Structures are given as C-alpha cells and as structure tokens.
Amino acid sequence: MSLNTSQVASSGPDENILLEIKNLSKHFEGLKAVDQVSFSIKPAELIGVIGPNGAGKTTLFNLLTGFLKPTAGEIFFNGKNITGWPPFKISKIGIARTFQLVRPFRFLDALENAMVPHIPQNILAKSSTLRNKAIWSLITVDLAEKKNYPAFILPHGDLKRLDIARSFAVQPRLLLLDEPFSGLSYEEAFRIQRLIRDAHEKGMSIVIVEHKLKILMKLVERVLVLDRGRLIGEGSPKEIANNVEVINAYLGTEAKEYG
C-alpha cells in the first residue's frame, strides 16, 4: 500500500491522495517544533499521531489548519497548495479540527454552538434549515436533549462531544482530532470512539493525536510517530509497537501491550 502511494505522489495530484505534506518545518526561534516532516493521507483513512509531550503534534495540526505559517515546506490538499491559507478558508475546503483543550463558546447554548459552523456554509440559508441542521449535529452526538443548556454548565464529556459535533458540522473530508479522549471516563471515551468509527465508515479521513495508546492503537489503521519535531516512525500499530526507535523515544517497556 505505502509503495503504491509514493508512486502516485510522484506523478502529480491524484484522487488517491487527500493530503500531502512535503518537508514541513516550523521553528520557534531556534526550537524546531516541526522539522522536515513529510507524509500523505489517503481518503477515508484513520491515522494516529503519537509522540512524547512537546513533540510537535499540536504544532503540526496548527500548521495544517493555517493557525501557524510554516517556516518551510508545503501542504497540498486535494492537489491544491494550501500553504499559508487563512484558517477559515482551509475549514471551507474541508479540513476541520478540534483543540487539545475543549473550546466551546461558553456563553452560548449547545444549539447555538452547533449553529455557528453552519453559518458560513450558507449565509443565506433559511433559519429553520440552520436550526434543523444544528439539531441534527447535536443528535449525532447525543446532546439534543441539552440543546438549551449554556455551554459553561455542561460537563467535560459533553463539551468534548460538542466540539466534535461542531467539527463534523463543517462537513470535512479530513478531520484532525487533538487528544479527543483526554480527561474522559472509559464510557465517555467509548462514545467518542463510536463517533469516530461512524464518521470513518462514511468516508472521512481522520487524524487523531492521543496519549491514551490502549484506545488509539486498536482504533487506527496507521500510526505516525513524532519526536522532537521529526517523524521517526510510520506504519501499522503492530509495526510501531515493535519499532526500536519508537520504543526508545516514547513507548518504553509498555510497547509489548500494543503489539
């Protein structure tokens, strides 16, 4: 599979590649937060990104979604060079993200939170359509009965799902989830796994950054490993669990559990 990918990539833009990153770097005054990273993502792929704290995972997401401008390198989405685009434009062509910490619109209620991503899609839509779409996004994450609760009183688990509902509402082809399971109980994490699987089955490409490897390794098809900004490993969860460099950098003796 991976051989195939590189062949296609060399022959220019292709439907088989959704996102392609070439030698992407981001330096913060000497600190190489992301250093010469290249990889590509196919449509309907479920990918995990792992690495120790400060490895540059969040920075990578910020680069992909336009919140940071890369120091060097290029990003192609659907064959289009989107390097340096502003975030709202990147969101419009189909890349959505969530943040590492939940970021709801605190003084708006759940329904209004879910309405916001629908506004830019069609600014002239009927308000009933807007509401219905928002309610539908809430139904998909089991939040419909709390639609009138202001976000600041919702518990953490609900907020995590609200964040995901909002990012689904963008109707992305590529979804970047930054630690979607952090701070969640087993049941809550399971609900989110189900959401991710459903979305993946419908053909969405999803990239998940996560430290909870027990969950992640069973969920994803392919894993990328970052360490100090560099991509040090790439492969199926099984391959990664046996990769010596990855074991030294991150997994340690736990590695066998994921093998």
Next chain:
Amino acid sequence: MDWREIIEDLWDDVTDRAYYIFAVAILILFPFILVTPPSTLPILNIIFNGSRIPVLSDIYDFGYQSGLFGENVWIINIFSLCLIWAIFAASWDFVTGYSGQVSFGHAAFWGFSMYVAYWVAAGFHVNIPIIDLDLGFRVELEPLFALIFGALLAALLAVFLGIISLRVRGFYLAIITLVIPLILNSLANTFVELTGGNYGLQSDVTRVVPLPPLGDLFDETHALNFYIFVLLVFFVAITLMMLIAFSRVGLAFQSIREDEEAAESLGINVRNYKILAFTLSAFFAGIAGGLYAQWFNYVSPTYLESSYSFQVIIMCVIGGVGTITGGIIGAFLLTILVNVFLKNVFRGVHGMDMLSFGILLIITLRYMPYGLARSTKDQKRACVLGILFALAWIIIPSREGWGVELFSSILPNNGNPTDPLSKLISISVTSILILIGKVDNLGQMLSTLTLDNLLTFIALIIIFIFSIPAMIIFLISEIIGIFLFEVIMGINLGEALNKAKFLICVVTGIPFAFYLPKIFRTIRLRYWGVWPSVGRYEPD
C-alpha cells in the same frame, strides 16, 4: 399554586417583556400627556370617555406639584437626550458586547459624524487655505440625509480603522481605539477653517426638524416635534440593531467574542466579521452623534473627548453588556440621574456626574456584575420596589384626599384621616385586609369601582402592599436627607428637595427591598421555625 410562587413568577421572562412594553408605552405617551391636557388627546379621549386618565395624569399632577418633574418641556427634552444616548450606548454594546472588540474610543465616530453632517447640511464649500483650492461646488442635502450621510462616513472611517487596528486584540486594541478620538480632536483643533476650532460650529441648518435657536428650545411644539423625530429614529435604529444581533450574523459575532480561534476553525471569517461589527456600530454611533449635534445645534471638538467614550461604556456596564437593552436602560438611568437630579440638587457643583457614575459603577460591579438587564430576580424586584417606595413616598403626602376618596366607604375610621402618615396606615391596613379576604363589604367597594379609578386602584394596591417598608424608608430617608444635605453639606435644598428625597429614597429603598425578604426569612426561621401555613423549609 403557592402564593409565594406566584409572586416569584412575577419576575420571569414574560414579566420582563411586559416591562419592555410598558417602557415603550411610556416613551410614546408620557411626553404627550405632559404637554397636552390629557382630555384633549383624541385617542385617549375615546378610550377614557372624556374623563381624566387615571394613573398617568395623577403621576403628572404629583410630579408637577411636588417639583419632581419641573417644567414639562424640560422633561421632554431630557427624554430626547435619553433616547440619543440610548442609541449611542446600544451601538457600543453592539461592537463590544456582541463581538467582543473592546472600543474605548467610540466618541470618535459620533464626533466625526457630527462634523460631516454639519458640513453636508451647511453646504460644504471646499476651501482649504493651505492648498488654496476652491473646487467651487456645494453639496447641499436635506438635514435628514445629512444625518444619514454623516453616519455613513463614520462607518467608512470605521472600515478604514478596522482594517488597520483589528489585527490586534484585547488590551492593545483598547489602546488604539483610545487614541483615535484624540487624533480627531487635535485635527479638529488644527483645521480651524473647516471645524471652527475650539469654538465649534453653530447653525440652524443641521436640524432635521426646524427648531428655533437654542434659547427657544423650551417651546412646547418644537420640543415635541424633535422628540417624535428622535423617537422614530430610536425605534428604527434599535430594531435594526436587535435584528442583526439576534440573527446568524449576531451569532457569528458572539462566537468571535467567546473564542476567536475556535470560530475561525469553524469557517467564520473572523477579520471580516470584526470589521463588519465595527462598521455597523460606527454607523449607529454616527446616527446618535448627528442627533446630538442637532439637539444642541452645535458641533465642537469637546464631543470627541474621551469622557464621552467612557460615559457610554459606563452606561452599558451598568445596564448589562451584550444585551443591547442593557445599554438603553443604562442610558436612561444615567441621563435622568444627571439631568433631573444632580443638576438640580448639586447646582453649580462640578464633577458630580462623573463622581456619581463612578459610585454607581462600583455598586453595580459589586452586586450585579452582569448589569441591570441580567440581574437576578431578587435584584430586579428590589429595584422596582425601591422606585415604587420612592414614588409612593413623594406622591402620597403631596396631595390630600387622594386614595381616601376611593376607599372612604371601607376605611376603618370612615375615611377621614388628616395627616398623610395615618392615611397611609389605614389604607395599607385596609388593602391588606382586602387581599387576605377579611373584608365583608368587598362587594360594596367593588360597586364603586369604575374604569376611571380602576387603574388608580391597581396602582394603589401595588404600592400599599409594600407600604409598611415604605414608611420605614420614608423616615430613614428623611433623616438621612436632612442630615446629609442640611447638616453636613450645609446645602439648602429648596425647590430641589423632592428630587433629592426621591433619589435618597431610591438609594435606601433598593437595598432594603432586596434584603427585607431575607431578613424576614431569617427571623422567621429563628423564632418560629417553619411558618405553619407555608410548610416548606428553604435553606438560604
């Protein structure tokens, strides 16, 4: 349903809406009733069958007799001023409360619009001395168009400034906006040919409604005409602002206020929405500015000073940021406070307005940090009751035989108490008796009711239910008032006495009305345990 639940439900959303309707009714009716004898207004004539309008005309009578209102025309002018400030405050709330972009320099837009409106209306003759360029054409527009044109140019200025300054956020944006009016101010002082420099510009031409020169502002019909015009503009402007704020555009603004990056990640074009909010806000601020200039018939660089920017912020904070109605409430409160009370009570004392703004601001931020419009049910009730106490306190003693006529048949001592206090006691006792159903001749009393005194009756009931605390406040505030003004400050209140009393009564009444139920509950729990007929323990 428990009666206490009923009373508590009095302050729900529906009641809030009722207050708004009531406020609109007062805005529309009140000035007319002040100017025209009520019985000559045709519509009211039909409704009230040619007789006096019970509550409103009574309030007017009392206000006039007790010196609370002063001259009628003056209060209409105050109302016009309130409306103008309300538009201005709402426009600030629109940009800061809704889209979260803190503006400390809103005076820039209203001052700029004033000048533009003036130039356009006066026939702007381009003659810049330095370049000595006489283009030789005059743009002459009707004053109404001048008003809109001024606001449009203010909006254009906001687009320009927005593109430059909205890249920065929060604290830095606040600093930049603070500087903008200062720059305009010094420009206005520099280009004296255009702006009249420190002396400003003065002419009749800017007036939409033809008004006589400033001295005749107290002419009834002129004041009323201008008031109607301002009222119309106010309704249009506020409706537009509300429509935008409650629409999806308003939702996008709010999402930017809550979390800029999250909004941007969901596809909201944050920069453009910010500029849009800034522009719309500047437009309405410009409208307010044009009206203000017309009200004073005068444009000068003082209107660009930062005290105007801060005044409008204080109004919004007191009223409640992010609500639009909050700005309106704050504008009315402060404008009336300054123009009706402070200017009378502290005649000739400078800086009282800013001092009292500061005190009000501190009290608001301590006790209702989200503003009056978002205060809790208890606080709203306390405000309403406090004002009712104060009104009752002024109105009831000021006219003999008022409630007594109405209640003469059922009063314990045949309705002939002479002094106001005993009158108050007997009436309140009677109305409490009526309320708890202990009066035998209720039917007889009801048979004397006509439409004429029904409204008066209802108002009386509301006031008298709470008349016992009102009496306590009556005494407290009298003592405080005399002590404060006559003993400590040595100010002889004279004419302004009633206004001062009203003010003191509001100030002492609101906390009292707020704490009374709590005190009562505490005492009840300590000495009687659970109240037998209530049977419900509420820890509080």
